[in-house]
Amino acid sequence: MSAAAAVASSTRARIARIETIRIAAQPNVVWVELTDEDGVTGLGETYYIPSAVEAVIHEMAAPLVLGMDASRIEEVRQTLHACASFYGSAGAEQRAFSALDVALWDLLGKRTGLSVATLLGGRVRDEIRVYNTCVDAGGCLDQTGWLERPGELAEELLADGFTGMKVWPWDRFAPQLQSELVTGPAGWSAMGPAGHDLTADALEAGLACVAAIRDRVGTRMDVMIEGHARWDLNAALRICRALEPYEVAWVEDIVQPDSADDLARLARETRVPQCVSERLLSRQRFREVLEAGAAHLVMVDVVWAGGLGEARRIAEAADTFHLPVVPHDCTGPIALAASLQLCAHAPNAKIMEVVRGFQRGWYRDVVTESVELRGGRALIPDAPGLGTELQPDVRARGVVRTSAR
Ligand SMILES: [Mg+2]
Known part of the structure; x- marks a missing residue:
């Protein structure tokens, strides 16, 4: 056998089993594990309405992809999209396909002994700066912190190595949903309809959080503003203009990112950098934003927007417009592990989002290798695949559904 044929034969194997795994402790998360005919596995993940994702995987995707060559990742993607797009496919379908795609890359990495970043085209970096999204979790009261004592929290985070923090100072002044299901730990919700009546007092109260951070730590801390799509365009313009003197790193999703033209007004009419958006679920949506000049930074969610293949294309599109991802x-x-592999490969990866409370808390409880954070940077594993796996007992803790040939 020639060397090329030997590599090909070691790379190819049919997809023999697809399993979905859920645990009660994380009701929004679903893992997808693929096993090929030689018993090599790959792990993917997605988030939100996991029962719908499970239905897509077992009822729609499994009959199509069981038996396909697991190394032909692009062919699997095309097969799934060709069928699902017949009916429109932006929600649970795209999340399911994202999880499957990540699992295929992980499986190929495990089969070849190469990291996903190497398979994507090779590494340009071995670590990346991270910022902390300030939620209450894992013993870190970071959301309570920025609400009650933002300057102190900024100082604590600097001492912990972080040089970036994300907060959402205006959500609490937007209309609130009256449901326990969507009420956050601080007693108010990041979800709800857009607000149309931002008062001058609310504008000032939100700004006070950012001002307190600047007063305490100066420009040593990058501040990212999360908007959770809670405001209309007029309110968003006022918030962005008010933020201009504070030199924030970016504002993200301050309006619903469903119109590139409206986002372009934010980019044109204020000088605050606009970050767009984890809510866009395909490269075509990013194309509209990039062509409209509506983004200064491109945020992609690897486990929502189509997986690693699609995220790489979105990162390359951003790079083509001289923008960071x-x-x-x-x-x-697993979303984090996959994102880090993208960051290792994409030359325009700028910074990676983490939640330090998740890192110290539930992430550590479910995967074998946790991401190592050192001095505000994540070290990117170079082990085969994604460089981590589910802990062996996670299956026993959860509910497993299987489709097999
Ligand atoms: Mg966000």
């Missing part, structure tokens, strides 16, 4: 993770450890 800043992957999203506020969801799960």
Whole structure:
């Protein structure tokens, strides 16, 4: 056998089993594990309505992809999209396909002994700066912190190595949903309809959080402003203009990112950098934003926007427009592991989102290798695949559904 044939035969194997795994402790998360005919596995993940994702995987995707060559990742993607797009496919379908795509890259890495970043085209970096999204989790009261004592929290984070922090100072002044399901730990929700009546007092109260951070730590801390799509365009313009003197790193999703033209007004009419958006679920949506000049930074969620293949294309599109990519993770450890592999490969990866409370808390409880944070940077594993796996007992803790040939 020639060397090339030997490599090909070691790379190819049919997809023999697809499993979905859920645990009660994380009701929004679903893992997807693929096993090929030689018993090599690959792990993916996605977040939000996991029962719908499971239905897509077992009822729609499994009959199509079981038996396909697991190394033909692009062919699997095309097969799934060709079928699903017949009916429109931006929600649970795209999340399911994202998880499957990540699992295929992980499997190929495990089969070849190469990291996903190497398979994507090779590494340009071995670590990346991270910022902390300030939620209450894992013993870190970071959301309570920025609400009650933002300057002190900024100082604590600097001492912990972080040089970037994300906060959402205006959500609490937007209309609130009256449901326990969507009420956050601080007693108010990041979800709800857009606000149309931002008062001058509310504008000032939100600004006070950012001012307190600047007063305490100066420009040593990058401040990212999360908007959670809670305001209309007029309110968003007022918030962005008010933020201009504070030199924030970016504002993200201050309006619903469903119109590139409206986002372009934010980019044109204020000088605050606009970050767009984990909510865009395909490269075509990013194309509209990039062509409209509506983004200064491109945020992609690897486990929502189509997986690693699509995220790489989105990162390359951003790079073509001389813009950085800043992957999203506020969801799960495999999303983070996959995003880090993208960051290792994409030359324009700027900074990676993490939640230090998740890192110290539940992420550590479910995967074998946690991401190592050192001096505000994440070290990017160079082990085969994604460089981590589910802990062996996670299956026993959860509910497993299997489709097999
Ligand atoms: Mg966000």
